[in-house]
Amino acid sequence: METQISNSSYIKKTALYDFHIARNAKMVEFAGWEMPVQYSSILEEAKHVRNGTGIFDISHMGEIFVSGRDRVAFLEYLTTNSIEKTAEGQMQYTLCCNSDGGILDDIMIYNLGSTIMCITNASNTHTIFMHFLTHSKNFNVTIEDKSREMSLVALQGIDAETMLEKIFERDFSHLFYMNLERFKFNNNEVICSRSGYTGEDGFEIYMDNMAARMFWNAAITDEEIKIVPCGLGSRDILRLEMGYSLYGVDIDTTTNPVAAGLTWAVKDTRKDFIGKEQISAAMRNGVPCKKIGFVMQEKSFPRHGYSVFSEAGKEIGTVRSGLYSPNLDKFIGTAYIQHDLAKIGTMIRIAIRDKKYSARVEKFPLIKPKVKRKELR
């Protein structure tokens, strides 16, 4: 057997680090943070979130605040989606691109009224902060990175709402998907949204570090509702079952949003923004390679970087994400392949060591999302 363990002495710890150590979590370095990848079993944790409720420490994610008179105009120019229709109390998924139309980060924007909170991937927080600063000169805005003073906890699963109401002693039944609320908890400011990266009903809760420790402890020690701490390993499975992109794996600075299937997060007719020219061109003319989701037809583990072939034996692309889904009992993945073979139902082959294994292009999500949406009237 060969195993590799990486060590680094300059790793950041979240405010919940001691809880993870006390639970014997397996810790790994992720984007400069020491994070729990699993507590007991990645597969068991991924199954638990679909059948019960899990809690995730995702404090490594970045929180960048944009305030000032021009905050909306500024973000309209720096992101692809349009936030003009995202009212106070709502959130939105958007992309921050470079002038070539490549994705610098996929971010979640929270309209908090006088300020806008941008949630970045941990690996990109500094890049996005600098990118914002660089482009802020012609705008009346103030940019603040509050990532180190804030914790972020995700509560995901069937009992998430009940647990949240129990801890905060508030009613969350009218908080719908992609909406947020702000309130005080023991004099600490809390921002809570109905959202997540798993497809299950759930919440993402932003608190200061002290409040996060109280919240985490209350959730995992509750005697009536079983809340299981889950690591980043299960989070990766859950997000891939839903087809959500993972930055650095599915998308990066070389990815045009059109190729990634993220055109829905681009509003190019409404406004001007960085990267618009290249993205609009891709929307008009198409792209040579597209992101697809696939399901292996036989047992074999598709991993990042493996080559993808057509049935006819031609090399047509590369695997990006790949893993075993315990909820489907199948190996699933994403790849970028030649656009004309990217149709749902197309059979492809993945080269794994010295063999090629059959896979089928599938429509994601593979699991129906259970989020509580506001009913349209």
Next chain:
Amino acid sequence: MNEKDLKFTATHEWAANNGDTETIGISDHAQKELGDIVFIELPEVGKIVKKTESFGTIESTKAASQIYAPLSGKVIEVNTALTAQPELVNKEPYGKGWLIKIKVSAKDEIAPLLDFTQYSQSLH
């Protein structure tokens, strides 16, 4: 099987002697390092394996790892239960999670293997 009766390699495989045959698996330490095992690729019966050469692959949620033969010989049995239940290697690395049985071709290869105490010390 009791781990104290087994022989180990520095690459975390074990071998258990029973006359001419040796049962081969991976250590408890190795399965813990790998995390959840989801797929195991093993050789077919009749295949010749050579000491220190790879005879299969273990796929876990974390990595694809080569398994190296602790001894040379011919594969006489493969643990087919692992096809449906690869997690047996996690649950019982020294029992139901064994990988293959081989007929040893060079018995002098056995003595240099590590005993449990030596192997345990090599982990520190």
